[in-house]
Amino acid sequence: MREGTVNDIQTTTLEVDEASAPLSGLDRCDSCGAQAYVRATMESGTLLFCAHHAAKHRDALQPLAQVWHDETAKLQER
């Protein structure tokens, strides 16, 4: 494990293209319908979250996710 490589998501046997594709404005949070900035690719399917709900559910879901695709940094970059 190296420091400073948090954006290098470790992908293994997953369909990387779909799991790591950028989110768009058409992707909506499953909880509230706001624009999604996080996609959690689970064994059972894909979940989309806005930054708010991603933060709320991250602790519970991230360890279970095959890919945790997080674009919330986009919100902070100005």
Ligand SMILES: [Zn+2]
């Ligand atoms: Zn939400």
